[in-house]
Amino acid sequence: MQTTQTPMPYASNGDQPLAGRRYLVALDQGTTSCRAVLVDSCGALIGMAQQEFTQHYPQPGWVEHDPLEILDIQRAMFDRVLEQHGVPVSAVAAIGIANQRETTVVWDRHSGQPVHPAIVWQDRRTASLCESLRKQGLEDLIRERTGLVLDAYFSATKIRWLLDNVDGMRGRAAKGDLLFGTIDTWLVWNLTGGDVHATDVSNASRTMLYDIGKQQWDPDLLQALQIPESLLPEVRDSSGNFGAMSAHGATIPIRGIAGDQQAALFGQAAFERGMAKSTYGTGCFILMNTGDRPVSSRSGLLTTIAWRLNGRACYALEGSVFIGGAAIQWLRDGLRIIESAAESQAMAEAAGGDDAVVVVPAFAGLGAPYWDMYARGAIFGLTRDTGREQLVRATLQSLAFQVRDVLDAMAGDSGIQLKKLRVDGGAAANDYLMQFQADQLDVTVERPAAIETTAMGAAGLAGLTCGFWDLKKWAALQTTQRKFRPDIEPSDRRLRYQRWQQAVKRAGGWMR
C-alpha cells in the first residue's frame, strides 16, 4: 500500500501517522449532496466542498440515485477541498465516511458496474413486500433481532426487490459475481480499487438483516428474504482499517465509517449513557446513547448500534419527528406569514399576549410515540387577539414538544434519565426554540460551535486511529457555542405540556 511519492506514509497495519500528515478528510455522503470536510489534527474544521447530485423519481414513491455519479462527485469534492486550502494529498492522515443510511447498491464485482440505480431509503416500492412479510409473521422476529420495525426504509426488502426484478440477478448472485453495499460500502470498495468489501456496524444495523445482539448477519432473516449471504459485506468496527485509497500518487487509509445519524451522535461526543442529540432539519432526528446493551422499545422507537470501537458496541435508541423545520417552511411558503425561517425567532420573542395557542403540525400523521397516520394538523386556542406572532411562536414550540415526546418515550423505554441534549441542524440556530426546548426537557441544551456534526463524527472516528485523539480528548475538543439552561417554573412546564398533549389527542384520528 505504499507509494514512491510519499515517503513512508502509513504502513497498512495501522501504525501511527508520520510527521506531515496533519489532516483528515471526512466524506459526508448525504441524501441530496456530497461533501468533503477538511479537519486538522486538533479537530478544527478547516474547510468544506459540497455539491448536489441528481435525484431520480422514476415512478410515484420511487427514489433512485446513480451510484457512479455519487462516486464521481464524492471524489471531486475530496480533491476540491484540498485544493481550496492548499493541502497536499500526502498531508492527509486518513479518511472518514458518514453516509445516507439504508440506500441500497448492488454491483458486479468484476466490472464494478451497478446492476441497477441505487434504491434510496425514502423509496416505498417495497411497501407491499413488507406487507407480505408481515403476513408471514416476521415482524416480531425482525424487531427482536434487528431492533427495527418492518419497513420499506431499510435495505433488506430493497435487495430482495433487485433479486426479483433485475434480469439474471439471482443467477449472478448465486455464482458470487455480485456485491451488495450501503453507500459507505460502495464508496470504500471503489476507493480501495475493489480491495475491501466491508461496512461498519452502524450501517449494518440499518439493513434489517443484522442481528444487533449477536452482531452477525442473521441466517433466519436471510433465509426468509431469500438473500444469499455471499452478497453481503464484512462488518467491522466503526473506527479501524477499511483499506486505503490511492490518489495523486499518495495512499490514504480509510479509518472510520458511520451512518449519518450515528456519526452526528459521535461528532457531538454523546459518549455517556443518557446523552442524546437532536437534529432539527426538515424533520427532527433524535438519538440517545443507551450504553453497552440494546434497549428494546415499547413505543415504536428503533434500537440501533451507534458505533463499535475495539470490538465493543455502543447502542442507541432512535426516533424521529416527521415535521420539524418543515413546519417553519409552511409558515413561510404556505401561510406566508414569515419571509425567512430565521425571522421566526424575533417574532416569537416579540409575541406577547396569551400563550395558550397550540399548533399540532401533524401534516402527515404522527410518529413516535403516537403512531397515528390518521392524525392531521390542527390549531387550538385561537382568540380575537391571535396574530402572526402567536402562530409563529406556537409553531416553534411544536418542534420542542415533539422532540420531548420522543425523548420522554426513550426515557420510559430505557429507564435511563436524559442527562443533556446536544443539538444541530438548521433550526437549532433558533435561540427561542432552544430555550423553549431546555425549558420543556428540564435539561441543559448545548449547541456546538462546529455545526457540521455528521462530518465531524466521521473525522472523529478516523482520527482515533491516527493518534490525534482518544474519546476523552475528542469530547474535550467539541466546544459548545451556547448552553440553554432550563428557566421555567415546574408548574408552568407541566401546564404547557399538558395542553400540548390535549391538543395532540384532539388532532388524532382526524382522517379515519
Ligand code: ADP
Ligand atoms: P435538511 O438537512 O433537512 O435540509 P437543515 O438542517 O438544512 O435541514 O435545516 C433546514 C430546516 O430548518 C428548514 O426546514 C428551515 O425551515 C429550518 N430553519 C432554518 N433556520 C431556522 C431558524 N432560524 N429558525 C427556525 N427554523 C429554521
